Amino acid sequence: MNTRLRAKLASTAPAVAAALLFAGSAIHAAPTDPAPAPSSPGRTAEPRDTQASSDRDITTEVRARLASSRAVDPANIRVSTTDGVVRLEGTVRDDAQRASVMDMARRVRGVTAVSDELKARTD
Template sequence: MTPRPRFRIARLALPLAALAIAASRAVPAAPTDAPAAPSSTGRTAAPRDTEAASDRAITAEVRARLANARSPDLARIRVSTTDGVVKLEGTVRDEKQRTMAMELARSVRGVSAVSDELRAGTD
């Protein structure tokens, strides 16, 4: 029987050792998942300037919808918004216009409630 050359074993051992060393090094994995959403579904406190900006946007949208309504009386309603609550003030011709103004205000995105300070008829 002829002896096998030892250099073949050494030739295989070197790449296996390098592979074992490379595998043992900890490589941080890149994050693949998006950050978890907050578990609370309730309203969270936002910075005041954000609330003020959205209140202004709500007020502007309610005013625009009232101005585009087919009744000129609705365009004269005073509108203000605080923390998503829209306050409608002024005088409208009848209950039908009051209802229309309330529905237009409620339909705006971001409105949490509507405060009815409207008077029907001329006082």
């Protein structure tokens, strides 16, 4: 073998070996990104929109939907929201109206759950 070629191989061999060693260790290195957090199953049965809304915005929207409904008297229903959980208190005509009010509240963006404190009238 030519002396120049031997000298060239002798000088590049350690650099190539180091590059291969580094490349191999990078494959087995621990990941630097944290593992993704598991998604929350939510507190309602239906998939919800996860975009955060303020509690005040949620309460305002639920009240607006109740007011626009012909089947519900919003004066008989109190709405409050804490951490995305809407609490409905008051009286409704019957269980069908209760279900309708609950559904209206569930469909508001940012709602994570609805607390049913509604009572059906017995008159």
